[in-house]
Amino acid sequence: MIPLFRVYMNPEVDEALLRVIHSGWIGQGEKVKEFESLLSEKFYNKYCLALSAGTHGLHLALRMLGVGKGDNVVTTALTCTATSWPILMQGADIRWADVKRSDLNIDFVSMRSKINEKTKAVIVVHWGGYPCDMEEIYTICSEREIPVIEDAAHAFGSTYRESIIGDCTYSDFTMMSFQAIKHLNCLDGGALFCRYEDHYDRGKLLRWYGIDREGSRVDLRCEEDIKEFGYKYHLNDVCATIGISNIKNIGSNLKVTKDNAKFYMDNLKGVSGIELIQTEQDRQSAYWLFTIYVEDRTGFARKMGEKGIMVSRVHERNDKHSCVKEFKTDLPVLDEVIHKMICIPVGFWVTNENRQYIVDSIKEGW
Ligand SMILES: Cc1ncc(COP(=O)(O)O)c(C=O)c1O
Missing domain, CATH: 3.40.640.10 (Type I PLP-dependent aspartate aminotransferase-like (Major domain))
Structure with missing residues (x-):
């Protein structure tokens, strides 16, 4: 995995x-x-x-x-x-x-x-x-x-x-x-x-x-x-x-992580069923997570699991929990994106072979 x-x-x-x-x-x-x-x-x-x-x-x-x-x-x-x-x-x-x-x-x-x-x-x-x-x-x-x-x-x-x-x-x-x-x-x-x-x-x-x-x-x-x-x-x-x-x-770990993120940006662009999160020129992420939007997230997660690639949403939206129900309010954008977002491995442990395998697995479809 x-x-x-x-x-x-x-x-x-x-x-x-x-x-x-x-x-x-x-x-x-x-x-x-x-x-x-x-x-x-x-x-x-x-x-x-x-x-x-x-x-x-x-x-x-x-x-x-x-x-x-x-x-x-x-x-x-x-x-x-x-x-x-x-x-x-x-x-x-x-x-x-x-x-x-x-x-x-x-x-x-x-x-x-x-x-x-x-x-x-x-x-x-x-x-x-x-x-x-x-x-x-x-x-x-x-x-x-x-x-x-x-x-x-x-x-x-x-x-x-x-x-x-x-x-x-x-x-x-x-x-x-x-x-x-x-x-x-x-x-x-x-x-x-x-x-x-x-x-x-x-x-x-x-x-x-x-x-x-x-x-x-x-x-x-x-x-x-x-x-x-x-x-x-x-x-x-x-x-x-x-x-x-x-x-x-930390410097070398961050470098590998950012390089992996760039690889995904370059190689997942335009792939059917995937939407990349936008980035601006004036800021640089440390990419603790590489989040993408996918169609049919359940199918995507199943396919990645079969391929030995761990994916997750990582955090549940906080307003869903019953202990904070009194603060619930309408959040239309979050309502939409929460069903599409998922994170794929990007950190220092992801090798060049790993990231190519991840991209190829995604391109196969789900
Ligand atoms: C967004 C965010 N805030 C706060 C924390 C809490 O940090 P800590 O575990 O060091 O208390 C975490 C994760 O652990 C986090 O992901």
């Missing part, structure tokens, strides 16, 4: 891991600091908080923005539940906006229509790694003084105009996920990039109970007054060590 996802692990990691697990310090320490510096360097953003999950990054951002009961957050329904559930964790309402047919990202016109006086934040998701219309989104939100959070769980290495996703040029926060099957994994973890220093300083406290880990201590910080309660969302040195090893090969 050609898998849709594969866990990347740098073979070099073994030695470094053994060293850290026997070092006497496995919690948040020097390795986390080193991992954060590498991320800061890569994304030109010095305000990087390494966390135990990307989901925690979204939750921290909403907490820092003061989102709470009676407020709402506008977002897309086409995403992992991890995008939406932090809104519920803060007791706020979800207002779903529709997606664009051309790229499956949030439609900024629909987004604008969903914003009202109770909207406290907008969360956008770069579907499969393809960047949203960030300049339009940020302009609309800035005019209304509404902060923007980017869920960039799929978008490690994606670029938009003159920026790299993660530098917060067009947002207040950008979250990344380093969960097992993401472009960069650190076993499990994530990061929250902040645009502003005060968010970063506050986030450092909130990720660890509200306690200042950097200040001087007399008795294991027993003397410290906690001014604001926080969570246990910090990354540990063991996970950071894996992240530090894996990030060394």
Whole structure:
């Protein structure tokens, strides 16, 4: 079976891991600091908080923005539940906006229509790694003084105009996920990039109970007054060590992935029963997913299964779940595309022979 996802692990990691697990310090320490510096360097953003999950990054951002009961957050329904559930964790309402047919990202016109006086934040998701219309989104939100959070769980290495996703040029926060099957994994973890220093300083406290880990201590910080309660969302040195090893090969893995995507773009164009997602010149996807529209998706999936090619929709639309039925609304474009979309293997493990085989199998029809 050609898998849709594969866990990347740098073979070099073994030695470094053994060293850290026997070092006497496995919690948040020097390795986390080193991992954060590498991320800061890569994304030109010095305000990087390494966390135990990307989901925690979204939750921290909403907490820092003061989102709470009676407020709402506008977002897309086409995403992992991890995008939406932090809104519920803060007791706020979800207002779903529709997606664009051309790229499956949030439609900024629909987004604008969903914003009202109770909207406290907008969360956008770069579907499969393809960047949203960030300049339009940020302009609309800035005019209304509404902060923007980017869920960039799929978008490690994606670029938009003159920026790299993660530098917060067009947002207040950008979250990344380093969960097992993401472009960069650190076993499990994530990061929250902040645009502003005060968010970063506050986030450092909130990720660890509200306690200042950097200040001087007399008795294991027993003397410290906690001014604001926080969570246990910090990354540990063991996970950071894996992240530090894996990030060394991220460039070559991304290159193979983007090259595979280009191959599909060139070779699936015009194939009967297939429609490619459009791409713009001003942005580059990291292609965590390569999504296409297909006619008769059930037949397509059956045929690919018979050929040993794993395909999937990957995420169910969030508004389908009964726990959020109160927020259900009309999303005509999503209603249409949800029945056609499917993802095919594209990542670093897909060889030239694999991708040719996938294209040939699709061209046979289903
Ligand atoms: C779009 C999206 N947002 C958020 C997350 C959550 O990230 P994490 O698993 O690191 O909490 C994921 C996937 O895991 C995701 O696909």
